[in-house]
Amino acid sequence: MGVVAPNGVGLQAYELALREARSGIRHLPELEELKFGCTVAGVPQGVDEIAEEYFAPDELLAMNSSHRYGCIAAVDAWTDAGFERPDPNDDNVHWEAGAIIGTGIGGLDTTGDKLVPFVNAGRVRRLGSTMVEQIMGSGVSARISGLLALGNQVTANSSACSTGTEAIIGGVQRIKAGLAERMLCGGTEGSSPYIWAGFDAMRVLCRKHNDEPERASRPLSASAGGFVPGSGAAVLHLESLESAEERGARIYTEILGGAINCGGHRNGGSMTAPNPKAVQRCIRQAVEDAGITPDEIDGINGHLTATGADSSEVHSWALALERTPDNFPVIASTKSMIGHGLGSAGALESVACLLMLRGGFMHASINCEDLHPEVEAYAASVPHVMREKPALRTMIKAAFGFGDVNSCAIFRKWSD
Amino acid sequence: MTKDEILERVIEIVRPYAKDDDAMEVISLETNILQDLKVNSARLVDVILAFEDEFDIEVEDEDADAVDTVGDAVELIHGKVG
Numbered sequence: 001m002g003v004v005a006p007n008g009v010g011l012q013a014y015e016l017a018l019r020e021a022r023s024g025i026r027h028l029p030e031l032e033e034l035k036f037g038c039t040v041a042g043v044p045q046g047v048d049e050i051a052e053e054y055f056a057p058d059e060l061l062a063m064n065s066s067h068r069y070g071c072i073a074a075v076d077a078w079t080d081a082g083f084e085r086p087d088p089n090d091d092n093v094h095w096e097a098g099a100i101i102g103t104g105i106g107g108l109d110t111t112g113d114k115l116v117p118f119v120n121a122g123r124v125r126r127l128g129s130t131m132v133e134q135i136m137g138s139g140v141s142a143r144i145s146g147l148l149a150l151g152n153q154v155t156a157n158s159s160a161c162s163t164g165t166e167a168i169i170g171g172v173q174r175i176k177a178g179l180a181e182r183m184l185c186g187g188t189e190g191s192s193p194y195i196w197a198g199f200d201a202m203r204v205l206c207r208k209h210n211d212e213p214e215r216a217s218r219p220l221s222a223s224a225g226g227f228v229p230g231s232g233a234a235v236l237h238l239e240s241l242e243s244a245e246e247r248g249a250r251i252y253t254e255i256l257g258g259a260i261n262c263g264g265h266r267n268g269g270s271m272t273a274p275n276p277k278a279v280q281r282c283i284r285q286a287v288e289d290a291g292i293t294p295d296e297i298d299g300i301n302g303h304l305t306a307t308g309a310d311s312s313e314v315h316s317w318a319l320a321l322e323r324t325p326d327n328f329p330v331i332a333s334t335k336s337m338i339g340h341g342l343g344s345a346g347a348l349e350s351v352a353c354l355l356m357l358r359g360g361f362m363h364a365s366i367n368c369e370d371l372h373p374e375v376e377a378y379a380a381s382v383p384h385v386m387r388e389k390p391a392l393r394t395m396i397k398a399a400f401g402f403g404d405v406n407s408c409a410i411f412r413k414w415s416d
Numbered sequence: 417m418t419k420d421e422i423l424e425r426v427i428e429i430v431r432p433y434a435k436d437d438d439a440m441e442v443i444s445l446e447t448n449i450l451q452d453l454k455v456n457s458a459r460l461v462d463v464i465l466a467f468e469d470e471f472d473i474e475v476e477d478e479d480a481d482a483v484d485t486v487g488d489a490v491e492l493i494h495g496k497v498g
Contacts, residue, residue, distance in 0.1 A: 058432050
């Protein structure tokens, strides 16, 4: 796995931050100058230094923030899986390995900083050669395929805030179908006011906690006031069990199953709100696909963004997993520490699940000491500080996105 | 500006795009930018833009197309800056 998160770059730093309940949300003076309602965000730190170490000078000239995050995460996932980075002059291609690296919005920093101003000024000629690859939806997966000589399907999915989880399920399906042996899957989202502005204009970003950034992302809280924008990337190296065992790879988890669906903008669902029936159906289908019973789930990593939808989500979990407040699994929001990474969120949070399964802990869901009244009954299931959970065995992760789209994956701790 | 001065600056402009470090070590007027330095052909556009910025000149597309070697670039730039 590889991870570039606002509260930690690299698996070790990320796990430590999760264990210590460290927030990666900071005040961004740029957002204040631009008169955003929300002036805090989650931006990974120290990325350019790593990028300069990882990538060639001409590659760097064609890599905006989402490229840098996604490619660092992919290279780290590749080497963490036990592979060496191929020599650019070695013509061998990994035909059996592919990538699905999604993005919710794409390279809007490039579009806003360069493409639009230059085109409007009649300076198209001065754009140079790197525009297309930085703004095309598949730009990051394309760059990764070149860095790692991938020869199987290389593509990008896009389903808003469900993107990262959807990519993982897509990779699993391709491997299960026998079409690939290994897939790098995940999501990336850049840091740019252009990416966040539309959400700010919708007034779905938090405006009430600009003066206390680390307290601003408040999923499940009575004082939640919208989500805090985040950014970053996470990539998982998925592989058939046969292939992993044959080469003696380190296995973090078994992906038991997953499901993807859409609510069709019905039953309360819309472009921006989830149809609760679709959410519940997606969770149930994931459980069914995993071949387990709902009572085997012992940890939930929710979508939980800190909007009005949090309470409805908790009720959907209870219905779909046939639980009551008395036997509800522990539930936490990684977004409480890193904000909402949009297209990268599902992947960043899946990596959190895998680190927790391996490490036997459940990270805190911070900033919800004042639980929302509608979820008060579930108080015992919400960890305000990290809980050691050596018995944590099966985690479920769901992500929901604009367009009424859902994805849900189930991970089980791997023990040889 | 002398051709030697131009050459020095051209080398620095080409450096980040060069994929062959050995060829970069022995770069000369005869060095072919695409074949010897293994610069990605799509990036030639960026190299030309960098020449324009560095020397405050404008390079027509036809002139740009005629640049194969480092020497071609030096000649082209020298002709424009005098």
